[in-house]
Amino acid sequence: xxxxxxxxxxxxxxxxxxxxxxxxxxxxxxxxxxxxxxxxxxxxxxxxxxxxxxxxxxxxxxxxxxxxxxxxxxxxxxxxxxxxxxxxxxxxxxxxxxxxxxxxxxxxxxxxxxxxxxxxxxxxxxxxxxxxxxxxxxxxxxxxxxxxxxxxxxxxxxxxxxxxxxxxxxxxxxxxxxxxxxxxxxxxxxxxx
Numbered sequence: 001x002x003x004x005x006x007x008x009x010x011x012x013x014x015x016x017x018x019x020x021x022x023x024x025x026x027x028x029x030x031x032x033x034x035x036x037x038x039x040x041x042x043x044x045x046x047x048x049x050x051x052x053x054x055x056x057x058x059x060x061x062x063x064x065x066x067x068x069x070x071x072x073x074x075x076x077x078x079x080x081x082x083x084x085x086x087x088x089x090x091x092x093x094x095x096x097x098x099x100x101x102x103x104x105x106x107x108x109x110x111x112x113x114x115x116x117x118x119x120x121x122x123x124x125x126x127x128x129x130x131x132x133x134x135x136x137x138x139x140x141x142x143x144x145x146x147x148x149x150x151x152x153x154x155x156x157x158x159x160x161x162x163x164x165x166x167x168x169x170x171x172x173x174x175x176x177x178x179x180x181x182x183x184x185x186x187x188x189x190x191x192x193x
Contacts, residue, residue, distance in 0.1 A: 026049075030091055030095065034091075041093075053097035053099050082126040096117075097115050102153065104149050105141075107141060108130040
């Protein structure tokens with residue numbers, strides 16, 4: 001049982017509607033191997049959970065990644081990712097990865113994947129996924145996949161952070177190097193206050 005009282009996860013690969021938004025739902029149980037020494041899910045494992053969910057979403061279109069690579073010489077790859085960790089998941093929790101396609105372009109697509117425990121949002125991920133050929137060059141998304149994804153497209157609201165300039169796959173803001181005692185003019189020999 002989890003904190004929310006669920007006794008078994010939902011069927012994999014379902015879809016649902018939350019706030020009018022179509023999404024693919026993939027259940028995940030947190031195992032010991034997913035956690036750190038404190039029993040909390042290690043941050044990189046959220047990316048693994050999201051990858052599994054994207055694979056199942058693709059499988060719902062009638063395609064599998066291995067078949068695409070073998071038959072057409074193309075595959076999906078992560079071009080960019082933005083992650084916001086809001087609350088920890090713990091050993092034995094039952095989670096849901098809710099995946100929403102927000103945009104499908106010629107050779108890439110954008111997805112928002114949110115990982116929930118019951119009604120608590122734990123992790124908010126935004127991906128830009130590109131299609132690449134064996135030579136590492138961009139390739140068009142196959143027409144059958146595009147057609148299967150089109151009914152699932154749910155653009156983010158205009159006020160959503162995903163639509164901002166810092167969204168996945170967009171041009172990043174100019175960052176400034178952190179200032180240290182050598183670049184700020186402070187005396188590195190002086191005692192700290």
